[in-house]
Amino acid sequence: MRSSHASRLTAPPRAVRHLTAVLTLLALVPAAARAELQIEITSGVRDPVPIAVAPFASAAADDKGVDVAEVVQHDLEGSGRFRAVPRERMPATPTRAEQVDALSWKGVGSDYLVVGRVTTLDGGNLAVDFDLMNVLTGERLARQRFVGAPGAVRNAAHRVSDVVYQKILGIRGAFATRIAYVAVDAEATAKHYQLFVADSDGVNAHLILESRFPIMSPAWSPDGQWLAYVSFESKHSAVYVQLVRSGERRQVSARAGINAAPAWSPDGHKLALTLGGSGGNPDIYVLDLTSQELARITDDPAIDTEPDWAPDGRSLYFTSDRAGSPQIYQIALQPGAHPKRITFGANYNARPRVSPDGSQLAMVTFVNGDYRIALQDLSSGAVRVLSHGRLDESPSFAPNGATLIYSEREGERGVLATVSTDGLTGLRLKPAAGEAQEPAWGPFGP
């Protein structure tokens, strides 16, 4: 397969330069099918937007059999905010806006229609073209082309979903993004830990690391190229950073005691970490990846851990039990700064994650005997509990800030789940076998 990166460095024909969002999906070979996650929609809005996604014409022999319309439909329905018109009820199969008879689509109860086609370009790349129509007005809302290598057709389909979602709902879609998660063999003896990266819909899972010892806390670099994580492969904890594309990795911290909870700074130059030292007292540090300089941020006999950066890079949120029970604090990254307590409501608030716009804090909170995912408004202090499980943990924001992914227990096993920040929509992502935990939602692609 030809790389899309090469084509990105050459000038596209002038006419298509501004229409073309070039694909950069990595053509990674999926791991065993059992690693893939199956989606089950658990909740949606009461009045989903009716939309028809007509089958895309494919003149491309090498599209890897990807049904673009099916991927788009799956994305939109999975969001809980759309209801798709079944193919058998479609009055026609147009592939461009000019062929659409709007009235006939209104007749099947659809407000919107997506039509498109996949074609082969000179040089072997594929183009995915689509039009989004408002059937009620006959207006064309979007026309766009995505170009990439044949292996990137699925990613192109997710990008179509992103545009449709934004044009209709006014929020940037996060379908063309990836998630990292840890899979664990269900058997209690001889556990087996695997770190995977998959598309946001759980497809294209590929293996990043496997070990007989725990793998924890995957964290994406802001450019989506790297994962930081904790591995116990040497029977002590160590933090690594690994290039997702090639598997090349470096150990960045294997100091005495705990090495834990890596979090990339918004500029990608630093990692916040938890280090325990030989005395076993976990505190927050910031490691400069260029200079290797290590700055101590907290110094308290309590457990200080789970740092996350404010989007402006000027402060860290973290968990500490300095007041007796775990609570979330914020500390400015200035010499002599003192932590400010942020959470007060429950007697257990941990694992802070700040929304991309810095206005909300997601966390694990203890309510009525259960651990749940909650969202605190950072200006008003108001807290809303979003999840409904017993042992929900590890919340991570989608890059559009509209959805959280987290882990929960379904019966005896761990699965992944999402919930929109308005609490209205959700789905489950379940591995075919074993458990999935510690999801981390990657950034937007370039």
Add this chain to the structure above:
Amino acid sequence: MVQQRSVRRVMGVLWMAAVLGLSSCASKPEKPAPEPAPPPAANAGAAGAGASSLGATTAATATEQEVAGPQAGLLVQRLVYFDFDNSEIKGEGITVVAAHGKYLAANHDTRVRLEGHTDERGSREYNIGLGERRAQAVRRALLLQGAADSQISTVSYGEERPAMPGHDEEAWAKNRRVEIVYLAGAPAPPKP
């Protein structure tokens, strides 16, 4: 626009590679220059050839050798249990830890690794802190009996390695523990 973005991204890759090259440099002084960035095109292209090994790393196996250790009396007991969100050694744990402490004090060429664990409740990284706190409580108790610091190492697995599957109080009570693991070889040199 597309081009500007892509150039910026490639610069980002180069920058990161330089950073990581330098970081490897810090631990391996024989490597004076940052490693060149892998060309993104070549890497993405190679993906098509696509072994499943692409991007996947198999973690190296740990090297420290575990041994059976002493078997007399209380010393066969290697587990110390704790209450929820608590790191105080209680009940039988006190006598078990004291026996191991005395054994270590009398056998200076013996080493142990204390593995701290929690139950599955609460957040994972906080539980790493809690497991470490339990391991440190056992370490201090061993030192009080005359064991040397160089004989003891600690690791916390938090909730990651439960001894008992299940999601009820019975399983949780078995999982809130410190495991005393005897190791082969001489004590580590004193820490600087």
